[in-house]
Amino acid sequence: xxxxxxxxxxxxxxxxxxxxxxxxxxxxxxxxxxxxxxxxxxxxxxxxxxxxxxxxxxxxxxxxxxxxxxxxxxxxxxxxxxxxxxxxxxxxxxxxxxxxxxxxxxxxxxxxxxxxxxxxxxxxxxxxxxxxxxxxxxxxxxxxxxxx
Amino acid sequence: xxxxxxxxxxxxxxxxxxxxxxxxxxxxxxxxxxxxxxxxxxxxxxxxxxxxxxxxx
Numbered sequence: 391x392x393x394x395x396x397x398x399x400x401x402x403x404x405x406x407x408x409x410x411x412x413x414x415x416x417x418x419x420x421x422x423x424x425x426x427x428x429x430x431x432x433x434x435x436x437x438x439x440x441x442x443x444x445x446x447x448x449x450x451x452x453x454x455x456x457x458x459x460x461x462x463x464x465x466x467x468x469x470x471x472x473x474x475x476x477x478x479x480x481x482x483x484x485x486x487x488x489x490x491x492x493x494x495x496x497x498x499x500x501x502x503x504x505x506x507x508x509x510x511x512x513x514x515x516x517x518x519x520x521x522x523x524x525x526x527x528x529x530x531x532x533x534x535x536x537x538x
Numbered sequence: 539x540x541x542x543x544x545x546x547x548x549x550x551x552x553x554x555x556x557x558x559x560x561x562x563x564x565x566x567x568x569x570x571x572x573x574x575x576x577x578x579x580x581x582x583x584x585x586x587x588x589x590x591x592x593x594x595x
Binding site: 442445446448449450452453456459460505508511512515516519522523525526535536537538 | 539540545548549552553555556557559560563564565
């Protein structure tokens, strides 16, 4: 009797230990990371978290659009200026939005007014926030971050 | 054209959303942390503005 009860307990413990593994998303963490970087919120959409994905998309695209509207500067990679290179790295975090900005020549080539400087900061921070979002999607997919 | 304070509010609002979602796991805690971040950003900006005002005057 004691043996049976210990077997039942062991089985239930094993089942509890396996439950989180079964609930773990099957989407590749790397895919979530890259998709989340290219399109803001896409990593969360892939993980079937549409509300979080939509809010992240709204936030990053909203900040980027305000930055462009304020005539913020789109940084170039090869100017030789350290601040320009750092700005480029941060703005590259916007993924496809940065490519669109470069392709369609959005924003200003140089900052001349305070408002344009605010716009530049909006674009830079949008890129950094998108990197955080993509890493969050990666953490959720790999199971490093708990999810509800 | 957007002025300084609406720019601060929008900046804090969008950052709060992303921080809330990415830094907490439960939806209730996400909202709480997002609100906390928003208040810290806006409050910090107002406090720094008054500090600069008193330094100048």
